Amino acid sequence: MTQPFPFSAIVGQEEMKQAMILTAIDPGIGGVLVFGDRGTGKSTAVRALAALLPPIHAVASCPVNSPSLDQCPDWAHLTSTEIVTRPTPVVDLPLGVTEDRVVGALDIEKALTNGEKAFEPGLLARANRGYLYIDEVNLLEDHIVDLLLDVAQSGENVVEREGLSIRHPARFVLVGSGNPEEGELRPQLLDRFGLSVEVTSPKDIDTRIEVIRRRDTYEMDYEGFMEKWRPADAELRDRIVAARGHLKTMASDESVLRDCAELCLALGSDGLRGELTLLKASRALAAFEGADAVTRAHVRQVAPSALRHRLRRDPLDEAGSTTRVGRVVEEVLGEPA
């Protein structure tokens, strides 16, 4: 099994990489939405992310990756109660997936052949404590979106159908990617993503050549390439783990909270999720950089990702939301020092 393209070897796309690292540090930020053109490394980055995440401890045969035996759902038929270390799950949610596959359903085969009433867990069960990745998220069927919204909100998947009554934890980080030319995302779903980044093809020839050169080396000389980038990936993983520990002691004083609130107010974003995400993301960034406290510079750096998708849509405003956020950040926080 070949490993995905190493995360550290991705050229450019700094904002996207930063957003992914931040969610890896603090899953509470609530996921990343990557919008951009084709062939800009969206899927590559998400698949590479899995290799960066620290492994989790889980009961070996538990369908929802429970960390300990007493947390396993009672409907699961545990065949092994051993606690094992496994990579953080990154589950792909394909478009056109059926409701049954997402939430799980009665295992019809078992029901018909053995007459057993068994529950076949769906993708949400597998994604518990991990990541749920949706490529082309803007093309997802509306009823699946509704379902995801509900589960993402409550952190629990409730199945009431075909005589089954089952619930299991489903806490996952949503990672979505898509091409905005193909359709908009409903504001409710947009709001569920903590950070949102826009990626474009690099415009600079040298960067483009570097992308192709690395990709070519990856395919031609797989071993050597992985060998070369393994230390960088390992270092990044260590930094993420260190930052996770650092997160709890990170101080964020009153002035930073005020900055966050003022920014969101000036942008007129709905609800309070904007402020919370902004604060969490700034804190994660400060932890990643090894700073002692969150500063205005951290807030400034994450503000575009955290707020871009929370603006009220104004059909008659020609400027993109990135420009609008940038403008407001400068108005509220002043010019960068």
Added chain:
Amino acid sequence: MSLPDGVWTRVEIGLNALAVDPAGLGGLWLRARSGPVRDRVIEALPALPLPLKRLHPSIGDEQLFGGIDLTATLSSGKLVERAGLLAEPAILVLPMAERTQPGLAARLAGAMDQGTGHCLIAMDEGAEPQETLPAALTDRLALHLDLDALPWGQTERIAMDTDALAAARARLPGVRADDKVLEDLTVLAVRLGIDSLRAPMLALKAAKALAALAGNDAVDQDDLTAAVQLVLAPRATQFPEEPAEDDQPPQDPPPPDPEQGDRDQNEGEAQSLDDLPLQDILLEAAKATLPADLLANLAARKAQRAGGGISGAGAKRKGNRRGRPIPSRRGRLDTGARLDVISTLRAAAPWQTIRKRESSFERSLHIRTDDFRIKRFEEKSDRLLIFVVDASGSAAMTRLAEAKGAVELLLAEAYARRDHVALVAFRGEAAELLLPPTRSLVQTKRRLAALPGGGGTPLAAGLKTALELAIQSKGRGMTPTVALLTDGRANIALDGTANRALAAEDAERMAIAIRANGYPAMVIDMGQRPERSLKALADTLGAPYIPLPRADANRLSTAVSAALDA
């Protein structure tokens, strides 16, 4: 191995390259109707080094990824698993690829991204430029071949030398390309307006495959030229232009980028072609293969990208997932389907005695695959609002501006209303589809830049374009409504002549056709005084007539919403 002009030679070289590196190149997008020309290509496919497997556009997950073999499981009484088509590397042949749903496209793209060695042959039989393979797949397939216009006489049997191919495959891992090659391909891709970075990567692989085929260990200029023609040229989105800062005419000896020119001096083979740097030679090669109607195709391709139906937002009228339930019926229990347990039991009930007698093992209930009843639901499809806007005469600019405003306002609330919007403008002698059906605000803003106004009123042409669009979108599961915005009388006939009587007649004929097809419509008269002929046209259309002088975007969108909900 330089390419002569013939399309067929390119087909042959492309297929040979594909046979050398099927997984690396991703596959082939073959746009051709079924017929002898396409059969010739298909005949060559068995020379590819992997087993051929056939897919179909509505293939289920179980067939793709494997699952439980229900028939075998039921008859044997124990669990029998079945491997999916994607389980091992294969040449996946996808006929009727233009009907591929985004869901399947995403899964195939995912399978290809994982590098499991699949190669996809997408046979696109689309008749209209808009009917085509989802972009998620075209981007990943190296070879794009369009054989629609190719006569049988220009084709011949494709030579695939199995031994040579095997030798080339063995040589492939050792083929190297220097940095200059990477650079040339990347720069060229940019100059052809190709944004995706997959294109130069695939071109590089094609060049390597061709080098291996020619028995070389390094990519030379001929390989590169062929790769550019095969991979980059079909993806071009603009005619290559000289860099803007370069004032000299293109054929001038000094190359556009002096630094690169210097490096090209070392290029041995470039000598024969004067002092042209390699990039320019490649550019010429690409230009030679650019179709003459590039721009027209481009518009179509862009329209397709915006096409709501193809992008998957359009819903089918009958499904098996949601909506109002309708009677269940017999069917296969694959991914999309949900079992109607009660009906299944009812279907199995009469047979129980017989089956018990025949069965070799004890079981209280005997179910066969034949008994399965699948739940079906009916749902309302998405609505498509086609604005047909009169861009003729002096008031055109304001009218268009208001129509655009209304389109954007309607779209802003479209996510709640499930509406798609399209915009057709008519002026001068013809009508033009300004905005293909979309729900995307981004797309809308980008496409609704200023349109010149003035000229005659080819009302019939406008209605005709709207009707064609309506028929097309209905095929994609949308419910179209036509909204006509005008203030005048038709004065240009369908054939482009300025003849009031004929124009009115044509317009009426189109109106009758729209009504006959059962598409609801509305006529919004934006003139100062109500126009009697428009009232008559509205009656022909069976549509409400709404006089709305000096309408602004807000009033317009309110009026349209009201008429729609009425």
